[in-house]
Amino acid sequence: MAGLGEDDFIANRILSLCADPNRGCIDHAQRLLEQIRHSTPCILNTMMKALLLHRRHARVGDVYRHMLLRGISPDNYTFPYLLKACIPLRQDFRPGQQVHGHVLQLGLDLDIFVGNTLLHWYSACGDIVAARRVFDEIPQRDVAAWTALICGHARGGDVVGARELFDRAPRGRDCGVWGAMVSGYVQNNCFKEGLALFREMQLEKVEPDEGVLVAALTACARLGALDLGAWIHRHLGRARLGPTVRLWTALVDMYFKCGEPERAAEVFNEMPQRDVVAWNAMITGSANLGDGLRALGLLAQMMRRGFTPDETTFLAVLTACSHAGLVEDGLRLFRRMKVDHEIELSGEHYACVAGFLARAGLVEEAQEVVAAMPASCPASEEAAAWRGLLSATWRLDTRANFCSLDQLDGTHSGGYSTLSNTYRFSGHHRVADQIKIEMRRRGVVKTPGCSCVEVNGKVHEFVAGDEAHLEMDKIHDVLGGLTRHHTETMIQIH
Template sequence: MSSYGSSSSSSRCLQLLEKCKNMKHLQQAHAQVFTCGLGNSSFALSRVLAFCSDPNHGSLSHAWKLFQHIPQPTICIYNTMLKALLLRNDLILTINVFTKMLQNGMYPDNYTLPYVLKACARLQSSCLGELVHGCSLKLGFVSDIFVGNSLIVMYCAFDDMKAARHIFDEIPSLNAVSWTVMISGHSKAGDLDTARLFFDEAPVRDRGIWGAMISGYVQNNCFKEGLYMFRLMQLTEIEPDEAIFVSVLCACAHLGALDTGIWIHSYLNRLRLPLSVRLSTGLIDMYAKCGKLDLARGLFYQMPKRDTVCWNAMISGMAMHGDGEGALELFREMEAAWVRPDDITFIAVFTACSYSGMAHEGMKVFDKMCRIYNIEPKSEHYGCIVDLLSRAGLFEEAKEIIQRMPNSSKPSEEAVAWRAFLSACCNQGQAQLAEVAAEKLFWLERHSGVYVLLSNLYAARGKHGDARRMRHLMRNRRVEKAPGCSSVEVNRAVYEFIAGEKTHRQMEEIQLVLGTISKQLDFLGS
């Protein structure tokens, strides 16, 4: 009878652990666990550790104290602790616990190794990752799908696609995650052709595989291809998730595909998918870049919660439309809401001030960025400030800013500032200063824009000989000019036009004209 009571009491204690809502409840339940005689129960202790690992309501410090007082942790307890540390991104401690586990003569299993491999990937430690890979080989876990996929993820994080492919080929039974990771890895490396081969060869395409390919195109600025892939996905019965919608909205924003963006907004409403901060930000960015600033502003102020990225999207949208005052006011609202600005926030504010001729206000914000927020200016910030001052005609001040750039700056980073200076000089007809900037850029980079800007400036000032000399210099140095490109959306289809490129219809018209002339010549000859 007492045994039954003890069993019933233990069961109630375990049920209490499952019903905990916060750390206070957990501590009370934990006390009951000890009272019931389950203080050394591996299952009960692992449930306590699992609750503490939850980032929303747990306490990692409590979990760590408990773990340190367990005399002989089981593999289950080690795995729970490793998961808790990984969830809190305490990567070094994750590796230390794994090392302690090995030192105590405990062999990792196929649950342990994925946690450790993920920690190696986030630490970007290839040496450590290879050691854990060797451990997986010795224990015979490389063919395990969980360990194998984690190894692929790790090598993709190291940009070692050759090693990732080797692991992929070694796994006897691949799953959708294996294909998804390989597509994402090659996309991240910029190898979209190989990514597409993996997509085409995947035996079954689930939402993850479609999302990886769409995201891969968008992240590599192949926006038209990303939209096309989304339309192919619509022919299947797979419903897009939030990540796919965000990628497609990004493509619409860059292509100016407003009709498609509006359709996606309606589609989201039909699905009754809640507009998360991420989705709302995607819609705001799309509407702003497609010229519908009022719709973007309306969505922004309807949001109950906004993060830094969302504020950045709205400020950038206002900057793009030349509303400097509005962008500055929004920046002040952001500060008042206790949302900390980041690098991108300040780039957006500087751009807004530059377009609106607000040099004084922009410099005050630059000072605040450095002094109040302790953000180290990057090449993009210097480029924006140089553009800001140059547009206001403060060329000497702009040159001083360039000279203030750290000596550790790479040539490509310094070139960003000089390019902004050159562009402003050309726009305001400052030929001598433009030549100084051009000389600097000739040494820093190989870019057609320098030659084109100077050539146009000379031509505008009637110096046609200098303009021809610049074009000859560009040809002699074999600098290729990138063709201009634009796009237009018609009936939810995006068409691209490249300067100098003949469209298929144009070619047909030319062939028709040539045929007509040929017939006329034949007629005249007869």
């Protein structure tokens, strides 16, 4: 060890080996650093990188303090590592702002690598104003700078601002800017726009990366665009980009949501590697189809193969039990989650159990489950549980006496509608009308229903009450014809 202090190159190489997140040992790297007599910026930067790769973000700051105490001047590689370590700690702005202050003191704010990382940090923190200020001060903006700012706007829900930047950005055939905008659309539920830009990307012959393809598959899943999703599947076989676990999982999800469970199972069975997210996609897909027995079988198979189920896994299986009416299996699983698997129960788990108990006619037991929700559950989750319980029982003669508007969340339209329907079904029409009046008084607007259909590779979206579709007249003619045909057929039958 003592000889390492005399050879920076060897010390740096050994630290790099220790940095490997799969085969390296970060504690050994720490001990090695303590033995090095004369640290250099290069060696300390390598140590910061090792800590980042091992997700020891808080300890990156310790190395930086060690650097300053030794009188070693940080360089333009130091601050990107330091700022990346601040991103998981973004609830506290102070560490990142202090780093920005050091950058300004050393005159490194004009460096492209440091500037881009500052931009990324402010964007990740949601401070788009500061991010824009950093962006404007970068003398020569590269693709990474434009990409980071587009991502920042999209992450904050400003899709319009993100698109304005995208239209100004130098794009060419670089995937970064295109990918940021496609993903930004999908993150903000603008699925049609995301797929339209993905198609434009294909016409410009820009090769998509994993992130773009996952975003496009997510959009296909949400819109039911099976043809395009299947085309992406075929494209993976021809593309240089190898199929990753993330891509395979997105394919499984897409096929399930597009109504092709057999193809989803084929993709899942062909996966060379799987992780918990992949298993969750398969279980969730089965759950949404109401195949409770299959979901339970997949859970057992998953655990036999050494995978540890997480909160999402159990929520999916509980949902499957709810859809399939497997009350006993669902209750048994719910009781085992914390005891056998050390899973922290969330409001969603309680809501799911309350829902299938209520649908089985066990309304009092369902109420007890919701009432037992821990105080740590957010109020929004508790309100969602009461709404779910009410939705499951509104046709029963419960008189809706177990919850109020306040418990249902007075800003959510679903609570008003379900509570009103409950009273109306039980004959309390005046109370039902009063609930609707209160909904309007509070300015709560019901989100209109929406459906999509894919015809010849093009997705058509229909929103309740909207007559804007270009072929609406033809659609009404066809619907009228179907209605007349149905009426004539029923007359002949009778």
